[in-house]
Amino acid sequence: MSREPYHYSKEYARQLDKEDELARFRDEFYMNSESTYLDGNSLGLLSRRAERTLLEVVDAWKTQGIDGWLRGEHPWFYLSEKLAALSAPLVGGSEDEIILTGSTTTNLHQLVATFYKPEGVRTKIMADELNFPSDIYALQSQLQLHGYDPSQHLIQVKSRDRRTIEEDDIVAAMTDEVALIILPTVLYRSGQLLDIERLTAEAHARGILIGFDGCHSVGAIPHHLSKWNVDFAYWCNYKYLNSGPGGVGSLYVNRKHFGRSPGLAGWFGSRKDQQFDMEHNFVPAETAGAFQIGTPHILSMAPLIGSLEIFAEASIEKLRKKSLHITAYMMDLIEQELVGMGFTIGNPKDDLRRGGHICLEHEEAARICKSLKENRIIPDFRAPNIIRLAPVALYTTYYEVWDTVQRLKTIMVEKQYEQFENTRDVVA
Missing domain, CATH: 3.40.640.10 (Type I PLP-dependent aspartate aminotransferase-like (Major domain))
Known part of the structure; x- marks a missing residue:
């Protein structure tokens, strides 16, 4: 579906964050201000209450x-x-x-x-x-x-x-x-x-x-x-x-x-x-x-x-509502910004068939994951070709999702991933 350019803009992401009814819970968690954490489907972050x-x-x-x-x-x-x-x-x-x-x-x-x-x-x-x-x-x-x-x-x-x-x-x-x-x-x-x-x-x-x-x-x-x-x-x-x-x-x-x-x-x-x-x-x-x-x-x-x-x-119903929306938003950005760069969305797009993370496939997945970490984005790699990205409803912002896709685009355009071997780390 064709969208207005504003839909893919930083300003639109910021607007979505202002409208997010769960935004207050982000302050409950210890966040690294210098990085974006998208690996909560492997290990969730520490909250102050925990x-x-x-x-x-x-x-x-x-x-x-x-x-x-x-x-x-x-x-x-x-x-x-x-x-x-x-x-x-x-x-x-x-x-x-x-x-x-x-x-x-x-x-x-x-x-x-x-x-x-x-x-x-x-x-x-x-x-x-x-x-x-x-x-x-x-x-x-x-x-x-x-x-x-x-x-x-x-x-x-x-x-x-x-x-x-x-x-x-x-x-x-x-x-x-x-x-x-x-x-x-x-x-x-x-x-x-x-x-x-x-x-x-x-x-x-x-x-x-x-x-x-x-x-x-x-x-x-x-x-x-x-x-x-x-x-x-x-x-x-x-x-x-x-x-x-x-x-x-x-x-x-x-x-x-x-x-x-x-x-x-x-x-x-x-x-x-x-x-x-x-x-x-x-x-x-x-x-x-x-x-x-x-x-x-x-x-x-x-x-x-x-x-x-x-x-x-927070309630699990509200968490699911945001999770579906923010993952759909991420898929929309990927399809708009990363076209022609070899990526395939491997997860189902239907809300009734989709869990909480994005499965992004690429033949250079291991190298791209290492490049993402160099760019202060924390993803998850699954062999042989999967980059898992999990925008967690409690603490991930729409701006972080927008910024992640922009950094992915830069990594691919500048071929930053080529400095790394296409192999996983000991812990992936």
């Missing part, structure tokens, strides 16, 4: 010692449940269906160990070929623990274009041999948002349990896990939820599965009133808390107290 609540928990440890488990502003014994209540509106589950525990991969192991029950011809697990590697490693190892060959019993739905997965292809792969399905809510490379509700209904119509990896959607996209009747889900909290590097993970278990014994039992999965009886007879909690294994990582959880307060104030 820092405050982390220090409050550290102070409780300092002043109360072991009494911090039951005393103080944030008693540690109940902290996982407190954070579950704050997380519930973001995923559309009740607070007793959620627990903060472990890490993404640990929680996936727990959930597969619990829900994968091969029987008769139903022995296979279905995933997709574009899934995050750690999920695939976990599924392969779980199959091996059951004595199955992953090359025969792990179905990975093929992509037609190496970017996205068609829901029709997923449904077609739901055969009588499938016992369990694990899919991402949003594909980590292309940013495609799957139709969670449809896929859940299709799986259940065939007697298959289904769970979702929400790492690239929770905190950016509203979910309705209970309404959609999803069996289980799991996610990290250090991307859009800004909990800090290596922050604690979360899991969701639909209440219809309450009472199911966890595949991997541990003492913090006990009923809280009986946990310290120290009996060798495990009595699991009657909630998602049963799926905890070990002692909560209290210092890892502490920043989330403050971070989730921000989400409660």
Whole structure:
């Protein structure tokens, strides 16, 4: 669609920032005034509230010692449940269906160990070929623990274009041999948002349990896990939820599965009133808390107290509204300013199929990412040719998006990227 030149101007970007109802939240975060951070889909920035609540928990440890488990502003014994209540509106589950525990991969192991029950011809697990590697490693190892060959019993739905997965292809792969399905809510490379509700209904119509990896959607996209009747889900909290590097993970278990014994039992999965009886007879909690294994990582959880307060104030619906608008604005600028420079937008453009980041493809992607960093723009590289750019609704401005595209244009016109090797860094 043809637009007036003003639409692509710096002044227009500034005007959008003035109209942004979420603009005040930017001041909550520690921002480097000399750079633009577009990697919040890998690691979110530190907020002042997250820092405050982390220090409050550290102070409780300092002043109360072991009494911090039951005393103080944030008693540690109940902290996982407190954070579950704050997380519930973001995923559309009740607070007793959620627990903060472990890490993404640990929680996936727990959930597969619990829900994968091969029987008769139903022995296979279905995933997709574009899934995050750690999920695939976990599924392969779980199959091996059951004595199955992953090359025969792990179905990975093929992509037609190496970017996205068609829901029709997923449904077609739901055969009588499938016992369990694990899919991402949003594909980590292309940013495609799957139709969670449809896929859940299709799986259940065939007697298959289904769970979702929400790492690239929770905190950016509203979910309705209970309404959609999803069996289980799991996610990290250090991307859009800004909990800090290596922050604690979360899991969701639909209440219809309450009472199911966890595949991997541990003492913090006990009923809280009986946990310290120290009996060798495990009595699991009657909630998602049963799926905890070990002692909560209290210092890892502490920043989330403050971070989730921000989400409660901002609301996930308003965050999604801005996210869709600012990513559409960025795509519009890319198509206007970078035409003929070898770039391809690899993410879906439809609002209903797009997550929170832009997938920009280029054969020189690794070199361009290094040039962007030299220009004080922090992107994310995914081999072999993807530049991921995430304008995070809480703290990215429209001016920063405009400026990023202008700097990209300069990098390409001046061939600044040619000074770098087209290889990734150790951490990408």
